Amino acid sequence: MSDNAIHDVERLACDVLVIGAGGAGLRAAVEARLAGKRVIVISKSLFGKAHTVMAEGGAAAAMGNVNANDNWQVHFRDTMRGGKFLNNYRMAEIHAQEAPDRIWELETYGALFDRTADGRISQRNFGGHEYPRLAHVGDRTGLELIRTLQQKLVSLQQDDEAAGEGPDKLQVIDETTITELFVEQGAVKGAFGYRRGTGRFMAIAAPAIVLATGGIGRSFKVTSNSWEYTGDGHALALRAGASLINMEFIQFHPTGMVWPPSVRGILVTESVRGDGGVLKNSEGRRFMFDYIPEVFKAQYADNPEEADRWYTDPDHNRRPPELLPRDEVARAINSEVKAGRGTEHGGVYLDIASRRSAEYITERLPSMYHQFKELADVDITAAPMEVGPTCHYIMGGVEVDAETAASKVVGLYAAGEVSGGMHGSNRLGGNSLSDLLVFGKRAGEFAAEHAAVTPAPELSEEEIAAAAQDALRPFANDGENPYELQAALQAVNGRLVGIIRRAEELEEALAELETLRPRIANVTAAGGRAYNPGWHLALDLRNMHLCSVATAKAALERDESRGGHTREDAPGMDPAWRRINLVASLDGDELVLTRQDVPAMTPELLGLFDPSELAKYMTPEEYRSTEAEDA
Amino acid sequence: MSTRTFRVWRGDAEGGDFAEFDVAVNEGEVVLDVVHRIQAEHAPDLAVRWNCKAGKCGSCSAEVNGMPRLMCMTRMNLFAEGEPVTITPLRTFPVVRDLVTDVSFNYEKARRMPAFAPPADLKPGEYRMQQVDVERSQEFRKCIECFLCQNTCHVVRDHEENKPPFAGPRLFIRAAELDMHPLDARDDRREAAQDEQGLGYCNITKCCTEVCPEHIKITDNAIIPMKERVAGDRYDPLVWLGRKIFRKGRSGSAAG
Numbered sequence: 001m002s003d004n005a006i007h008d009v010e011r012l013a014c015d016v017l018v019i020g021a022g023g024a025g026l027r028a029a030v031e032a033r034l035a036g037k038r039v040i041v042i043s044k045s046l047f048g049k050a051h052t053v054m055a056e057g058g059a060a061a062a063m064g065n066v067n068a069n070d071n072w073q074v075h076f077r078d079t080m081r082g083g084k085f086l087n088n089y090r091m092a093e094i095h096a097q098e099a100p101d102r103i104w105e106l107e108t109y110g111a112l113f114d115r116t117a118d119g120r121i122s123q124r125n126f127g128g129h130e131y132p133r134l135a136h137v138g139d140r141t142g143l144e145l146i147r148t149l150q151q152k153l154v155s156l157q158q159d160d161e162a163a164g165e166g167p168d169k170l171q172v173i174d175e176t177t178i179t180e181l182f183v184e185q186g187a188v189k190g191a192f193g194y195r196r197g198t199g200r201f202m203a204i205a206a207p208a209i210v211l212a213t214g215g216i217g218r219s220f221k222v223t224s225n226s227w228e229y230t231g232d233g234h235a236l237a238l239r240a241g242a243s244l245i246n247m248e249f250i251q252f253h254p255t256g257m258v259w260p261p262s263v264r265g266i267l268v269t270e271s272v273r274g275d276g277g278v279l280k281n282s283e284g285r286r287f288m289f290d291y292i293p294e295v296f297k298a299q300y301a302d303n304p305e306e307a308d309r310w311y312t313d314p315d316h317n318r319r320p321p322e323l324l325p326r327d328e329v330a331r332a333i334n335s336e337v338k339a340g341r342g343t344e345h346g347g348v349y350l351d352i353a354s355r356r357s358a359e360y361i362t363e364r365l366p367s368m369y370h371q372f373k374e375l376a377d378v379d380i381t382a383a384p385m386e387v388g389p390t391c392h393y394i395m396g397g398v399e400v401d402a403e404t405a406a407s408k409v410v411g412l413y414a415a416g417e418v419s420g421g422m423h424g425s426n427r428l429g430g431n432s433l434s435d436l437l438v439f440g441k442r443a444g445e446f447a448a449e450h451a452a453v454t455p456a457p458e459l460s461e462e463e464i465a466a467a468a469q470d471a472l473r474p475f476a477n478d479g480e481n482p483y484e485l486q487a488a489l490q491a492v493n494g495r496l497v498g499i500i501r502r503a504e505e506l507e508e509a510l511a512e513l514e515t516l517r518p519r520i521a522n523v524t525a526a527g528g529r530a531y532n533p534g535w536h537l538a539l540d541l542r543n544m545h546l547c548s549v550a551t552a553k554a555a556l557e558r559d560e561s562r563g564g565h566t567r568e569d570a571p572g573m574d575p576a577w578r579r580i581n582l583v584a585s586l587d588g589d590e591l592v593l594t595r596q597d598v599p600a601m602t603p604e605l606l607g608l609f610d611p612s613e614l615a616k617y618m619t620p621e622e623y624r625s626t627e628a629e630d631a
Numbered sequence: 632m633s634t635r636t637f638r639v640w641r642g643d644a645e646g647g648d649f650a651e652f653d654v655a656v657n658e659g660e661v662v663l664d665v666v667h668r669i670q671a672e673h674a675p676d677l678a679v680r681w682n683c684k685a686g687k688c689g690s691c692s693a694e695v696n697g698m699p700r701l702m703c704m705t706r707m708n709l710f711a712e713g714e715p716v717t718i719t720p721l722r723t724f725p726v727v728r729d730l731v732t733d734v735s736f737n738y739e740k741a742r743r744m745p746a747f748a749p750p751a752d753l754k755p756g757e758y759r760m761q762q763v764d765v766e767r768s769q770e771f772r773k774c775i776e777c778f779l780c781q782n783t784c785h786v787v788r789d790h791e792e793n794k795p796p797f798a799g800p801r802l803f804i805r806a807a808e809l810d811m812h813p814l815d816a817r818d819d820r821r822e823a824a825q826d827e828q829g830l831g832y833c834n835i836t837k838c839c840t841e842v843c844p845e846h847i848k849i850t851d852n853a854i855i856p857m858k859e860r861v862a863g864d865r866y867d868p869l870v871w872l873g874r875k876i877f878r879k880g881r882s883g884s885a886a887g
Binding site for chain 1: 643657658659660661664671672676677678680682683684685686687689690704727728729731733734738742743744745746747749756757758759760761762767768769772773774775776777809812815816824848860
């Protein structure tokens with residue numbers, strides 16, 4: 001590689017740099033531009049293709065359109081229960097309070113949600129939500145969200161043009177990957193990356209940066225996540241000096257496709273269950289009644305008759321256990337398969353065909369119908385689907401301030417899946433689309449505020465050259481092919497850090513990850529710089545590796561089972577662990593964990609729960625104050 | 632498992648040629664699985680654009696044995712045993728590298744599309760629409776922007792000169808979506824489609840509808856109704872007379 005190529009760097013500057021063009025990034029960009037700032041959005045893929053597009057079921061917001069009893073307090077309560085009370089309560093509170101406004105706002109951008117009979121936004125049932133709460137468009141809600149925000153950005157660009165402003169006020173730079181953040185004295189000042197199409201480097205100076213890069217799912221072979229999910233933002237944040245929390249909590253969505261092998265992991269929306277579908281084992285038994293945990297017995301029906309009545313009379317019946325939070329359902333499926341009651345291809349049956357009419361199914365679940373018909377030759381209006389758990393979402397992420405989405409590094413913000421805390425140990429379905437709107441907006445708002453009071457930073461030639469050298473290293477290396485290394489990394493995670501974990505296996509995983517470290521550092525890229533997926537993957541691998549280490553370390557440390565972290569050798573929740581977040585940060589090249597208290601809920605919020613429920617999660621002294629007040 | 636012959640176009644804007652690969656194919660696989668295997672085992676720098684591999688993002692568009700398709704939704708059992716599979720990049724757009732094309736044409740056309748105009752008298756949360764009314768626009772919002780319709784449309788497929796005045800089927804359904812949106816405040820969507828997007832170039836051969844992986848009835852439900860209404864407004868003698876007398880601009884159509 002010639003020196004010229006290294007020094008040919010496109011130099012850009014803006015007030016707010018948004019890394020990631022999914023829902024959180026685009027919502028942040030809208031807010032920062034509306035605050036008058038010059039904004040650049042970096043998109044790893046084409047504009048409008050980000051992983052948000054794959055969200056199916058809906059966006060949770062307590063609008064009360066379908067059941068007027070719903071309100072933010074109920075949504076807050078459900079979110080905390082879903083996260084097993086490990087959530088950052090203030091994030092969960094803000095989220096529940098602001099989600100309805102964020103949804104209504106989308107209608108003013110042109111979104112077209114499905115409607116109720118009286119013309120309002122319809123809301124559907126979902127796991128863990130007490131009332132029908134998810135605003136949706138059939139089973140393609142994520143597409144509606146991303147397209148709406150994409151079109152809103154275009155309209156803001158048109159407004160700028162009409163006002164005689166230059167195109168630099170709001171730019172979307174697509175097919176570009178950020179490899180490094182520039183930091184000086186504890187504050188961010190810009191980012192370095194490359195255009196995928198040409199391989200040309202780019203350095204962007206910015207006093208405020210919003211990370212909105214999504215999750216880590218591509219570190220697992222069986223995943224519902226798109227290729228972009230390589231933990232870039234998590235790793236960038238760590239290397240910039242920020243911390244990650246809750247990295248041990250990974251959500252395995254209970255229903256991914258299991259057959260044919262090439263589609264294993266592709267999501268089957270929870271709406272199938274919300275709309276009446278049930279899970280059965282190979283013996284035809286509706287097995288979820290056998291898996292209702294103690295903490296949820298009050299809310300979930302223990303017999304099929306009551307469960308079926310709930311669809312038409314939710315006020316007088318308990319919910320079907322198929323709608324338990326995702327961690328519970330995923331573990332139940334795992335247990336059935338292990339006990340030898342799985343299907344031919346190692347899943348269980350998800351049956352809506354025998355329970356709803358063909359018309360109802362094709363109207364409510366059009367993309368599921370399409371997906372099974374085209375990819376598996378299965379007509380879901382006539383036959384059950386085969387499903388099993390798939391890596392879907394990481395609850396862990398950048399530790400942020402609840403109000404401002406600010407990380408520990410000055411000027412660095414994070415929103416959406418890359419941030420941590422909001423969902424505790426397990427996210428409820430529907431809470432990610434609302435999360436990215438609520439905190440995407442806040443991140444954009446506070447990043448803009450920070451940019452307004454911070455002088456424009458400057459990037460030095462030396463630091464840019466160092467980042468360029470780093471990015472070019474795979475071309476000079478003599479190690480393995482990146483695809484082999486990715487497969488090796490996925491194998492370690494899938495085998496040893498999956499849905500059920502044990503201490504010895506996690507130790508083995510850490511040892512294997514350690515041997516992978518030098519191999520990944522020596523990964524090679526063949527060919528040139530123009531649109532070279534092998535090179536791109538070679539650079540993504542170190543992020544995937546770092547996130548995998550963070551997850552395995554935290555999973556070994558937390559010897560209890562909670563939400564998206566199940567330790568076979570430490571079953572059950574431990575109230576002492578409920579008070580602790582594991583915080584990951586980098587000390588040189590080494591990932592270190594520290595323990596930190598989970599913020600304690602205010603008495604007002606504690607008062608939203610029955611003390612007998614709190615007693616299942618907390619030590620007496622934690623909730624005793626409310627009892628005193630009640631008395 | 633069987634071994635199949637894949638012919639993949641490789642090259643860039645300067646030119647290129649087919650590379651041939653004999654690859655293992657397993658039961659149930661799609662074309663994109665095999666392309667990934669070629670990357671992993673034979674050609675690590677083979678350029679291909681993809682994201683979700685679930686038919687939801689519309690990134691992996693290419694021409695497979697001459698047919699514009701999403702590679703992730705093209706099952707291998709579509710092809711006869713022993714039939715070679717030939718993959719070429721989308722023909723209507725400039726090649727970046729191998730199977731990746733520069734689709735910025737579509738984004739530039741979207742930049743010229745007037746945005747949704749919210750009703751002035753309604754605040755957020757006050758929107759009321761009936762399901763039956765939003766469904767017409769929702770059909771068009773199923774679009775995943777794979778641009779297969781744009782690629783197939785013969786107005787631009789081999790006619791570079793038509794690209795400036797012609798926005799293409801993707802943008803016609805966007806115009807129709809906004810035209811049929813119950814609360815969109817603009818009433819000139821059809822006229823804009825006719826005058827600024829080049830709707831008139833379309834002669835309804837329905838090729839776009841045929842390749843749409845979302846099965847959107849682009850021609851029947853968007854283009855034809857728009858054409859009919861534009862024609863109805865423009866050539867209705869009473870409307871014409873009204874325009875003459877009241878000197879109404881093109882945004883003041885009687886059928887608005």
